[in-house]
Amino acid sequence: MTTAQNDRVDRYKARCLTQERNLFGRLQAAALASRTQAKRLLKSKGDLSITEWRVLWDLAEAGPLTVTEMASIQRTDHALISRTIPAMIEKGYVATKTGTTDRRTSLVALTAAGRSVFEGTSVIMSQRRAALSTAFSEADLDVFLGLIDRFEQFVEDPKSLSPATEGTA
């Protein structure tokens, strides 16, 4: 290996080191790894997608629910849920009816088949949550969630990157 190649590899390694402290990148990667784990666990028990699993879980815990309510609970966009519901209806897992007090809403409820699929899948997902609870104490979790709260405030607060800030930079 030549000196130029050594330089190139050194730069690569240095770059990797600096990115280990890049909170944006690290959070992204951790969240995606988490998602991959969930997909793998769901796959081991059937063919539910993550969105389908979330819908079933929310409905099992608190249904019937509107699309917007589920989106809010899951901190996701209503579009994703809206797009998932028809196939779940087709599979017989959920049924919808127009809201009586607000005819814009679509009230989604579990069917018996949906309840059954939920129960067949919930064991592994409960185990996942229980395993996480052994890895992180309640105090750890408080710290973690507090840091996440602060991070979310940062990314959603326009003031942190306002013209005034630019003026002083």
Add this chain to the structure above:
Amino acid sequence: MTTAQNDRVDRYKARCLTQERNLFGRLQAAALASRTQAKRLLKSKGDLSITEWRVLWDLAEAGPLTVTEMASIQRTDHALISRTIPAMIEKGYVATKTGTTDRRTSLVALTAAGRSVFEGTSVIMSQRRAALSTAFSEADLDVFLGLIDRFEQFVEDPKSLSPATEGTA
């Protein structure tokens, strides 16, 4: 509002409360909010996608780099980068050549135009990182990264959800 409706709303609210302490969901939402912020900032300075920005940034800091090296630095899959490179070549931002020591590799380097686009965009992205540094001290960051390390170990460690665990449950 009837009693049944009250019950339904109460269940929804209770469900929201429990999900506030769901670390999986919270981490996911925070990472996605961060990504959205990045996209918004990039959009304010041009039309770079997140993947394009990441490629430019890595190359500016440590280029030339292979697809696998960039994927490793960014903690992403090589497929995403491979798919992005041709358009960036078309735009004149990067150029590639086959590696001399390993002809399987594709060495990607910034062009002068790419350097220029990088520099036009890097100010706002640097400001973003600086703003994050004012929101989180080095000590905060150490704690946060440590918790993320532990979370990543959890989601990647098969032992936490092994048959032995299932046997004892």
Add this chain to the structure above:
DNA sequence: TTATTTTACGTGACAAGTCACATAATCTTT
């Protein structure tokens, strides 16, 4: 030296996610 295994990267299919938009329904203002 040959055979086998592993690796780099390009490609395709699909899921998860964002944003814009449209339509209908509801709410607020005039």
Add this chain to the structure above:
DNA sequence: AAAGATTATGTGACTTGTCACGTAAAATAA
């Protein structure tokens, strides 16, 4: 009561990401 503004949901287009696969090249084993 009518007009204007806001909201719920469905849809489409696009990005970001995963996984599987194929091919060529490199590494390892026989």
